[in-house]
Amino acid sequence: MLSAIKRVNLDCAAGKPVDPRAIEVMIPFMKSSYGNPSTLNSFGQEAKQALEEARNGIAELVNAEKPESIIFTSGATESNNLAIKGFANRNKDQGTRIITSGIEHMSVVNSVKFLSTKGFEAVFLPVDKFGFLSLEDLEKELDDKTLLVSIVYANGEIGTIEPIREISKIVHEKNAYLHVDATAAGGQVPIDVRSEGIDLLTLSSNDMYGPKGVGALYVKEGIRIEPLVQGGGQEKGLRSGTENIPGIVGFGKAAEIAKQEMQTNSKRLITLRDNLIEGLIKPIPCAFLNGHPTTRLPDNVSVRYSFIEGESMLLSLDMMGVSASSGSACTAKTLEPSHVLLAMGLKHEEAHGSLMFTLGKQNVQEDIEYVIGLMPIVVDRLRAISPLTPKELRK
Amino acid sequence: MYTEKVMEHFKNPHNMGEIQDADGVGTVGNPVCGDLMTIYIKVKNNRLEDVKFKTFGCGAAIATSSMTTDLAKGKTLEEAMKITRTDVASSLGGLPPVKMHCSNLAADALHEAIKDFNKKNESGQEVKK
Numbered sequence A: 001m002l003s004a005i006k007r008v009n010l011d012c013a014a015g016k017p018v019d020p021r022a023i024e025v026m027i028p029f030m031k032s033s034y035g036n037p038s039t040l041n042s043f044g045q046e047a048k049q050a051l052e053e054a055r056n057g058i059a060e061l062v063n064a065e066k067p068e069s070i071i072f073t074s075g076a077t078e079s080n081n082l083a084i085k086g087f088a089n090r091n092k093d094q095g096t097r098i099i100t101s102g103i104e105h106m107s108v109v110n111s112v113k114f115l116s117t118k119g120f121e122a123v124f125l126p127v128d129k130f131g132f133l134s135l136e137d138l139e140k141e142l143d144d145k146t147l148l149v150s151i152v153y154a155n156g157e158i159g160t161i162e163p164i165r166e167i168s169k170i171v172h173e174k175n176a177y178l179h180v181d182a183t184a185a186g187g188q189v190p191i192d193v194r195s196e197g198i199d200l201l202t203l204s205s206n207d208m209y210g211p212k213g214v215g216a217l218y219v220k221e222g223i224r225i226e227p228l229v230q231g232g233g234q235e236k237g238l239r240s241g242t243e244n245i246p247g248i249v250g251f252g253k254a255a256e257i258a259k260q261e262m263q264t265n266s267k268r269l270i271t272l273r274d275n276l277i278e279g280l281i282k283p284i285p286c287a288f289l290n291g292h293p294t295t296r297l298p299d300n301v302s303v304r305y306s307f308i309e310g311e312s313m314l315l316s317l318d319m320m321g322v323s324a325s326s327g328s329a330c331t332a333k334t335l336e337p338s339h340v341l342l343a344m345g346l347k348h349e350e351a352h353g354s355l356m357f358t359l360g361k362q363n364v365q366e367d368i369e370y371v372i373g374l375m376p377i378v379v380d381r382l383r384a385i386s387p388l389t390p391k392e393l394r395k
Numbered sequence B: 001m002y003t004e005k006v007m008e009h010f011k012n013p014h015n016m017g018e019i020q021d022a023d024g025v026g027t028v029g030n031p032v033c034g035d036l037m038t039i040y041i042k043v044k045n046n047r048l049e050d051v052k053f054k055t056f057g058c059g060a061a062i063a064t065s066s067m068t069t070d071l072a073k074g075k076t077l078e079e080a081m082k083i084t085r086t087d088v089a090s091s092l093g094g095l096p097p098v099k100m101h102c103s104n105l106a107a108d109a110l111h112e113a114i115k116d117f118n119k120k121n122e123s124g125q126e127v128k129k
Helices: A019-025 A042-061 A076-090 A105-116 A135-141 A166-175 A246-283 A309-317 A327-333 A340-342 A348-353 A365-385 B004-011 B059-072 B078-079 B087-090 B106-120
Strands: A070-073 A098-101 A121-125 A147-151 A177-181 A200-204 A213-217 A288-290 A301-305 A356-359 B024-030 B035-044 B046-054
Touching: A042 A070, A042 A213, A070 A076, A076 A177, A076 A200, A076 A213, A098 A105, A105 A121, A105 A147, A121 A135, A135 A166, A135 A177, A147 A166, A147 A309, A166 A177, A213 A348, A246 A288, A246 A301, A246 A365, A288 B078, A309 A356, A309 A365, A309 B004, A327 B078, A327 B106, A340 A348, A348 A356, A365 B046, B004 B059, B024 B106, B035 B059, B035 B106, B046 B059, B046 B078, B059 B087, B059 B106, B078 B106, B087 B106
Parallel strands: A098 A121, A098 A147, A147 A177, A177 A200
Antiparallel strands: A070 A213, A200 A213, A288 A301, A301 A356, B024 B035, B035 B046
């Protein structure tokens, strides 16, 4: 086999480099302006000012009505937990039914499942072959008892962008509330919480080139949620604990950059994405795209190859310097194929044969060409080893 | 996550392929679970003269298949029946715990191939010819 001649990271959904401009603004808050924003001294006030500026940056990215609608958390997992459990527990007198979909992140799935052991009713809606939520099913399942609907803006594994405006309309007609997990979509596609009718929105810092360990939850004005963490009452009492100022400052800068550069970046990534999709599928028989060809995130390429298994493809690519992912990195612990791919109607063996590439700002056309050149070699070799490969495909 | 030995066998698997006129064939696993292996054997004087494999599965599945054929080749049928999953895993310098069960099926496929051979030679006498 070939040996690695270069390193190409196409697993950016798992981890992204922090934008150097975000790193730069973070440093003073570790070295000199290290105060605690809850204190009244000048060190604390410096930190407080930076905290509020970052809050403003996040609010502007999603067009929140005011900066105070943004609550900083430790990341998207906490934001999803806070949104779902915090909202459900605070408002259970208004309903006990929670609706979500089959293609949610585990932090949504498990928050909803947890609530189902505490007197709430959980409903997981199906999606179609592209990964779009079934609006008819949503309408059917929304009853008077429904309190909250939690839907992903775009699933990071398959890239399909959900019709949030339509979903919001249906949800609010039935007087329920809408939480949207925009972890993968945030900073990549324009999000407007007000015009799209979103009540709670999860955002992640690292997914938009900010540091890891920071996230945010947008909480629409007038919506009441209950904190998960009790303590000194930071973040309007919804997330106690001294704020992670350097992280939040980096997140704020990353959001500001994302807003400014979204159009240019998306355009460039979409070109790379479509080149990669074409190059991974056209030259190889029995190769298919997962998700929708155009209504998908600019960074996402999800493909599957018949007769071979994803992990062995990942290992082969990794040996040649290419990092990709098979299903969700989190589900690799269970060895079960991705629940997201299964929810789209893929058979187990199809889900096992799936491969996901997620692009980042640092990727260039040369990276794409390198991977496109390797893929037929990887697929042919593994197909030669597999007993499932039909004779006509053996080389 | 994998040992060097596992990666070695994954990169350059030994005895990969089919035996057209195999004396015994054993298949275990299921594509639904993500692992499927077939072992082909050629028997001469009660010994495994040739062993080959075909595998659909992860890196561990391919490496364990390759290692199993190495361990089995040249052994008597009785000796080969005693090769266990643990033998295969330890010859590879160990496997991640999560891979011990689902991806380490090649020894079972080998045993199935030997049983298939025995069944074809019903009385069992031919095993010792």
